[in-house]
Amino acid sequence: MAEFEIHAQLLLDTYRLGRMPLCHLLLHRNGVLPWFILVPETGVADLLDLAGDLRAAVIGEASRVADFIKHELACPKINFAAIGNVVPQLHLHVVGRKPDDVCWPAPVWGNLSATRQYTALEIGRLKERLERFLGGELVLSRE
Amino acid sequence: MAEFEIHAQLLLDTYRLGRMPLCHLLLHRNGVLPWFILVPETGVADLLDLAGDLRAAVIGEASRVADFIKHELACPKINFAAIGNVVPQLHLHVVGRKPDDVCWPAPVWGNLSATRQYTALEIGRLKERLERFLGGELVLSRE
Numbered sequence: 001m002a003e004f005e006i007h008a009q010l011l012l013d014t015y016r017l018g019r020m021p022l023c024h025l026l027l028h029r030n031g032v033l034p035w036f037i038l039v040p041e042t043g044v045a046d047l048l049d050l051a052g053d054l055r056a057a058v059i060g061e062a063s064r065v066a067d068f069i070k071h072e073l074a075c076p077k078i079n080f081a082a083i084g085n086v087v088p089q090l091h092l093h094v095v096g097r098k099p100d101d102v103c104w105p106a107p108v109w110g111n112l113s114a115t116r117q118y119t120a121l122e123i124g125r126l127k128e129r130l131e132r133f134l135g136g137e138l139v140l141s142r143e
Numbered sequence: 144m145a146e147f148e149i150h151a152q153l154l155l156d157t158y159r160l161g162r163m164p165l166c167h168l169l170l171h172r173n174g175v176l177p178w179f180i181l182v183p184e185t186g187v188a189d190l191l192d193l194a195g196d197l198r199a200a201v202i203g204e205a206s207r208v209a210d211f212i213k214h215e216l217a218c219p220k221i222n223f224a225a226i227g228n229v230v231p232q233l234h235l236h237v238v239g240r241k242p243d244d245v246c247w248p249a250p251v252w253g254n255l256s257a258t259r260q261y262t263a264l265e266i267g268r269l270k271e272r273l274e275r276f277l278g279g280e281l282v283l284s285r286e
Contacts, residue, residue: 104228
C-alpha cells in the first residue's frame with residue numbers, strides 16, 4: 001500500500017509533532033495560541049462520514065490533545081472543528097482558547113490576524129511535554 | 144430534575160425543529176445556507192470533555208443530520224464544529240457547504256455577511272423532509 005501523504009498545504013502551515021495511533025499530530029505555525037491539527041490516515045473527506053467506530057477513535061485522540069491543552073497549557077476552552085473547504089484532506093482542528101487571547105471570542109478560522117513564530121526551543125519543549133502527557137499514545141517526529 | 148433549557152442566545156438565533164434522542168435540533172435563522180445546530184442535554188461545555196460513549200452517540204446524531212444535508216439538500220461538504228466562545232452551552236454546528244455558496248471557502252463563523260430569511264412554508268417543508276429522512280430519530284417541534 002502506498003504510504004499516506006499529508007496534504008502539502010497542511011505541511012506548509014504546520015510543524016509535524018508526531019504520530020498517534022490513528023492520526024498525525026501537527027502544530028499550526030502561528031504560535032499566538034495553541035492550535036493543533038490531527039490528520040487521520042483515511043481517504044474519507046468528512047469527519048461525519050467516517051464509520052462510527054473509527055470516528056469515535058479518531059475523536060478520542062483529539063480529546064487527548066484537548067486534555068493536554070487544558071491541563072498543560074492552561075486553556076479553559078477548546079474549539080474543535082472539521083472544516084476542509086480549502087484543504088480537502090480530512091483534518092481536525094483542536095484549538096486552545098482563553099478569554100484574553102488575541103482573537104477571543106471569534107473563532108480562529110478567517111479571523112486570526114496576529115502572528116507569532118515559535119522558537120525551535122519552544123517546539124522541542126512542547127514535544128517533550130506532549131510525550132510525557134500522552135505516553136505511548138504519541139511517537140514523536142524526528143524533524 | 145429541572146427541565147433542560149436551551150440558551151437564550153441560541154433560541155434567538157435559530158428555529159427549533161425538534162428533538163432527537165440526545166439533542167435538540169435547531170436551524171440557524173440565516174437561510175443563505177443550511178446551518179443546523181444540535182444541543183445535547185448536558186451540562187458539559189466542551190464536546191471533547193463528554194464521556195466517550197455519550198460523545199459518540201451525540202456525534203452520531205450530528206452525522207445523521209449531515210447525511211440529510213448531503214443527500215436531501217445536495218451539499219457536497221459538511222463543516223462541523225463545537226466552538227462555544229460566545230454561548231457557553233455545548234452546541235454542535237453542522238453546516239452544509241457548496242463551492243458556489245456565498246461564503247465559500249471561508250467558514251461561516253465570523254465570515255458570513257449575507258443574510259436570507261426563511262419563509263414559514265420553507266421551514267414547514269424542511270421539517271417534513273427531516274421527519275421523513277430521520278424517521279423515529281426526530282420528534283418535530285410544534286412551534
